[in-house]
Amino acid sequence: DAAGNASEAATASSNYDAVTPNILITESDGSTKVSEDGSTLIDTYEIVLASPPSADVTVTVSAAEGVQVNTAGGTAASVQTLTFTAASTWNEPQTITVAGVDDNIDTPGGSRFADITHASSSADPDYDDRNIDSVRVTVNDDDPTTVTFAGTQNENGSIEFTITLSRSLVSSETVTVPLTFGGADALAFSGNEIQTVPLSINGIAITALQWVIEDAIAQTTDVVTDIAIRGVDYTLSCMPATGVTCSNLNSGDAQVVFAGNDGTMSTVATISVEIVSDADQNGLRKMVSMGMGEVDSDGLGDNPIKQIVQDSPNVQDDQVVLPLQDALEISVDNVSAVEQAGQIEFTVRLSRVADRLVTVSYETRDSTPVSAIEGVDYEKKQGDIEFSQGEREKIIFISILNDGVADEDDETFELVLTGGVIPDGKEVVAVGRILNSNYSPKSWLSRFARTVSEQVIDSVRDRIAAPRGEGVEITLAGQPFGSPADLERVTSQEGSAVSDGNGTFGLYDEFGRLDILNSNTGKGEIRTMTERELLLSSNFTVTDRKDSSGGNLAFWGRAVQSRFSGKQGTSPLDGEVNTAMMGIDFADDELLFGTMLTYSSAKGSDGEDGKIDATLNSIVPYGSMQVSDGLSLWGAAGYGSGEMTLTSDSGIKLRTGTSWAMAAFGTRSDLRHLNAEGGGPALTLTSDVLWTYAASDKAQGLAASKASVSRLRLGLEGVWNKTYDSGDRLTFRLETGLRYDGGDAEKGFGVEVGSNVTWSNPGSGLSLGLEARTLLMHQDRDLKNWGLAASAAYDPSPETSLGPSLTLRYNAGGQSAGGLDALFAPAPLEQRSESSDRAAGNWTAEAAYGFAVFDEMFTAVPYMGVGLSDAERDYAIGWRMERKSNRRSTSELSFYVEGKHKVPKGGQTEFGYSAGFQYRVRW
Incomplete structure (x- = not known):
């Protein structure tokens, strides 16, 4: 047969000369057989090259309908592709696993065939488009042949029952249906509740057909008292039908035989029931029980037989007297x-x-x-x-x-x-x-990937703008402390980075004092200081001397921290990402290129009760080019891998591997420059594009997930400077920014417009400023955002800390810097709407006076400040001291001490102090 031919072909293939180019197929046990259900019986065969090819060889395996093929570690499908490399794997057999596909069709003979074909392609002409043997698969059918036993009552009152096959038989198949009739079990009940008798054949529950024969007159009881006798109380007759034979219907072992043929056979055997009237008028009720015995078959292979019994009527001499009761199922x-x-x-x-x-x-x-x-x-x-x-x-x-x-x-x-x-x-x-109702880590993973990418981009931009002077610079920032009752606590801006990577923390400025003059950041929170925060406040740069081409190497390191938040459905999710970076780059007047290594660790929540910990190691090459005097380009691309652990409230931990990739590109174009004196109009266009991707592997109890995030930012900034003969300087700035966030995190498109006007008089030390910004349009129409700020300052010696200084500032709404600064902040526009406690505005003021001490080696600056808003009042008084620097100095040192008094509206008055130092050294 076909299967045998395929086996012979496969056997012949294994006898090819080992040096003759050929593709050999070896079936296990010489043939391939599978079960239709795809799991009970599967089979395999192997494919290998007979000789080394001059190029890689690809073999495409295509399965016909009814079977699927698979490779090691793959997914079952109708087509699989194998690759044999010329360098190493050409002589290593590759295994194809074959499984059946259920078709719910009862196949004659109990089996069917499906062919698997093979095609090759290669740059080696000896192995390209080879004539490869096919494999014929024998699929054992598991769909049952159904035999249905049913009774009917015709309109004239006659009774018939039928035995029906679900399909026609072929010449090699027969089905024998034995008939059973009432016995002792048929009278296992009494009363007028006529029930069916449950039978079990091959473990399949079936039901016998029943009816009652009742004398027409003088009925004295409703109780079935006897069993009707076949051939005496009723007789059976079989209607002629092609391929159907009935025997012993009225005595002996009755059976109906269906025999297949090559022509047309009947699939229905109809048997009529005739009631025999007797002369006795005894009023007895006799019950007839008729059903199937265990059906036998020949030639159907391993196909099971399914037996079904349907409803039948109850009959007597002249009328139906009781309803049929089906068996309880x-x-x-x-x-x-x-x-x-x-x-x-x-x-x-x-x-x-x-x-x-x-x-x-x-x-x-x-x-x-x-x-x-x-x-x-x-x-x-x-x-x-x-x-x-x-x-x-x-x-x-x-x-x-x-x-x-x-x-x-x-x-x-x-x-x-x-x-x-x-x-x-x-x-x-x-x-x-x-159905899983927890919130997918896909949402958390997308924000984690975006946050790491933005940390990388910020570091790249900082490296591009960093000075390239020879030497070593190390920054170790001081840590501000809280009140005596809260030692080892630090105040930080809620929802923002603990450190900006340059040694400043939260609301404190570079001298460590409370920066109430620029506290447009909302309420602070009190947290315990950690070693991680101390690390985040430090960075270093080692820059080599320039070579003959004007370029030099720099080795640098820094640590940054960012937080993100969002929603999946109605549940919030959040995370804190700490990233340590170390890199090396080379730069000259036009080019910069380098590579950084990063390690990120994150903790967060994925919704209501799931906690997530993640780590990521990555490598990021980056570079920039000064294309012309007014145009610069930069780019970065990175790849990394790590691990993510999900912990439920019940303590269950699921760990899986993760991968991460990013690519970013940006430009800055000075469309128009200020004139040589720094006056006149100037126009700058800035843009960048970010794409980042993250994926987690499938693990036990955890499906694989993939997430990607994209971001497009475009900004246009116009500046006009005017210096008057009196020395007064007027600057007008107009900014507009467009941003779109897309992908699997927050999405939104918006346009912001900002403007500011500043006036200064260097001779008197006076300066005035007015800033305003508004979110002109956003895809979310309910999102509103605006900011307004006005400031006045007096500092007759701005180049030093000596002498008096006075500043006054008013802020209302959200961020007032606007335009490019707000647009290019890492957080999406949706997360930057103003809060209600800022809309009313707040005032801040500081007065300071600096004078030289210790033989003019240091400058001492006592200061006091006040901040007023609807929510609270803040008072601060402090002293900071800076060592005066000169061109030959290689280090900078500053100290500060500060006391503060906070009076919240309706709250308890708070007192506290802080102290610290900052030391920077270059060598």
């Missing part, structure tokens, strides 16, 4: 419920209303293979349910547990019914599907 539906629902409901039904007490046992169990886990995803439950007479439906409640695991596949478990009307050894099974 039980069923339960497959159901699903979301994890947050807390329970899942299974509805158990009888096929009809119970006419007696029916008890069924139930219990839960894990699916095979295991999906949902008992005690983790659902609670085990077992017991009995009872249907009283007249009842038909019951509900079983199973508790499902929220495992706190996000981004997992839906999980299943089973409810199993046994006993009662279910035959011994058999089960009725329903599947409960738990």
Whole structure:
């Protein structure tokens, strides 16, 4: 046959000369056979090259309908591709696994065939488009041939029953249906409730057909008292049909035989019932019970036989007197419920209303293979349910547990019914599907990836703008302390970076004093100081001397921290990302190129109860080019991998690997420069594009996830400077920025417009400023954002800290710097709307006086400040001291001490102090 031919071809292939170019196929056991269900029986064969090729060889394996093929570690499909490399794997056999695909079609003969073909391609002409043997697969059919036993009553009152096959048989197939008739079990009941008699054949519950023969007159009882005798009380006759033979219908072992042929055969055997009238007028009721025995078959292969018994009427001499009662059967539906629902409901039904007490046992169990886990995803439950007479439906409640695991596949478990009307050894099974309702780490992963990418971009921009003077610069910032009751505590801006990477913390300026003059950052929070924060306040740069071409190397390091927040559905998610960076770059007057290594660690929450920890190691090459006097370009690309751990409230930890990639490109173009004196108009265009991608691997209980984020920013800034003969200087600035955030995190498109006007008189030390900004348009129409600020300052010696200085500032709304500064902030526009406590505005003021001390080696600056808003009043008084620097100095040193007094509206007055120092050295 075809399978044998394929086997012979495969065997012949294995005898090729080892030096002759050929593609060899070897079937296991000389043939390939599989089961239709795809799991009971699978088979394999191997493919290998007979000789070394001069180039890689690709073999495409294509399976016909009805089978699928797979490779090691792959996914079953109709097409697979194998690659044999010329360098190493050409002589290593590769295994193809073959599995059947269920078609729900009852195939004559119990099996069918499907061919697998092969095609090759290669730059080696000896292996390109080779004629490769195909493999014929024998698929064992598992779909049953159904035999249905049914009774009908015609309009004239006659009775017929039929035996029907689900398909025609071929010449090699026969089906034999034995008929059974009432016995002792048929009278196992009394009264007028006529029931069907349950039978079990090969473990399949079937029902006999029943009716009652009743004398027409003088009925004295409603009780069935006797069994009707075949051939005496009734006779059977078979209607002729092609391929159908009936034998011994009225005596002996009755049976109906269906024999296949090459022509057309009948799939229905019809048997008529004729009631024999007797002369006795005894008023007895006689019951007839007729059904199928165990059906036998020949030539159907391994196909099972399914036997079904349908409704039939009850008859007597001249009329139907009692309704038919079907056998009681039980069923339960497959159901699903979301994890947050807390329970899942299974509805158990009888096929009809119970006419007696029916008890069924139930219990839960894990699916095979295991999906949902008992005690983790659902609670085990077992017991009995009872249907009283007249009842038909019951509900079983199973508790499902929220495992706190996000981004997992839906999980299943089973409810199993046994006993009662279910035959011994058999089960009725329903599947409960738990739909995951936790918030996917995909949302958290996308924001984590974006945050790391933005930290990288900010560092690249800082490196491009960094000075390239020879020497070593190390920054070790001081740490401000809280009140005596709160030692080792630090105040930081809520929702922003703890450090900007340059040694400043939260609301404190570079001298460590409270920066109430620029505290347009909202309320602070008190947190315990950590070693991580101390690390974040430090950075270093080692710059080599310039070579003959004017370029030099620089080795640098820094640590940064950022926070993000967002929502998945209605639940918030957040994270804190700490990244340590170390890099080396080379720069001259036109080019800069380098590479940085980064290590990021993050902690956060993915929603209501899931906690996430993540680490990431990455490498990022970067560079910039000064294309012309007014145009510069920069770019960066990176790749990294790491690990993510999800921890549920119940303590379950799921770990998976992660990967990360990013690419960014930016430009800055000076469309018009200020004139040589620094006056006149100037116009600058700035833009950048960011794309970042992150993925997590599939793990036990956790599905694989992928996320990407994109960002486009474009800004235009115009400046006009005018210096008057009196020395007065007037600057007008107009900015507009456009930004779009897309991908799997926050999305939005918006346009911001900002403007400021400043006036200064260097001779008097006076300066005035007015800034305003508004979100002109946003994709979210409900988002509003604006800012306004006015300032006045007096500092007759701005180049030093000596002498008096006075500043006064008013802020209202959100950030007033506007335009490019606000637009190019890392946070998406959606996260930068003004808060209600800023809209009313606040005033800040500071007065200071600097004078030389210690033989003019230091400058001492006592100062005092005040801040007023609707929410609180702040008072500060302090002293800072700076060592005066000169061109030959290689270090900078400053100290400060400060006391503060805070009076919240309606709250308790707070007192505190802080002290610190900052030391910078270059060598």
